[in-house]
Amino acid sequence: MKRLRTENIDLDAADMKILRLLEKDARASTAELARSVGLSAPSVAERIKRLQENGVIEAYCVKINPAALGLKLSAWLRIRPVPGQLSVVAEIIRETPEIAQCDRVTGEDCFIALAHVGSVAELERVIDRIIPYAMTNTAIIQSSPVVARSPLAAVKRSP
Amino acid sequence: MKRLRTENIDLDAADMKILRLLEKDARASTAELARSVGLSAPSVAERIKRLQENGVIEAYCVKINPAALGLKLSAWLRIRPVPGQLSVVAEIIRETPEIAQCDRVTGEDCFIALAHVGSVAELERVIDRIIPYAMTNTAIIQSSPVVARSPLAAVKRSP
């Protein structure tokens, strides 16, 4: 049984298969997963529990279509706080529900954030909350060649 | 029963509550959801089915920690294809498993992509695949003030 050793956590082929199956449908039943992996349901349940406890699995998420909620416009914001206002900006971002994702990054921009809004006017309103404390650059999403996929496939390449 | 009308889809309070509960734990059982919402399990199951069919729920995902897989370095790439190479670049991005997310955007950059890699050398290798066809700008993620959250919270603000 080949094991992939990562971060003091050994992931064997069965673990990887479980993760791949959950990647496809995170609501798959334990019984179903067990049949696909070729182990019993209690074994698979135990493995999932371990993957959760070891921090490999962080959460199970539902992917909701923003457009179906009327949020037709998505945009990436690059945000560069004015000196001394970094933590103010971070707090504004956190408290702005339109912002669905935000990373602090190296480089001249400090934050990269994703926003979903219903209109250009709303996008302006989001930006206007940030503008007093930072310079921003906005790029509207036109399409998504790669919709969010898990990092699993990259592991094959990085032994 | 108040209904939120979006995109020819009516979402009532129970639908919203189901979505919120799934946002927290997408593997919650139908029985559990039903108890929280105050409806029967068959009703909740029927509603989830409708939310899926209507495209509100697009998928159920597992959030895997890249670092736990040895992918310790994450970066945002801004990618600007050389004229005439846009579709080549799109194909490279799609075929590069290290790239977990990618949007095509307005503005001087054409793509914004997220990559998870095991080292700086690997990041270089990813970039080297793109470099012949595009200019790139790389920003390493230092922290994530907002980890990916669903667009649900933004709906309250956008009636």
Next chain:
DNA sequence: CTACTCTCGCAATATTATTTCGAAAGGCAA
């Protein structure tokens, strides 16, 4: 008013999840 549609929940049935526990395999020390 009647007829139709939609939503709901009850009850029965099928399936799954969890728990308990013994067996087997693997690893380590003597």
Next chain:
DNA sequence: TTGCCTTTCGAAATAATATTGCGAGAGTAG
């Protein structure tokens, strides 16, 4: 090598859940 311990597994029993069928009630339209 043997013996002991640990880990993993799966069978079986029990509890819980999921699905299906169907009737009831509410809402809407004519």
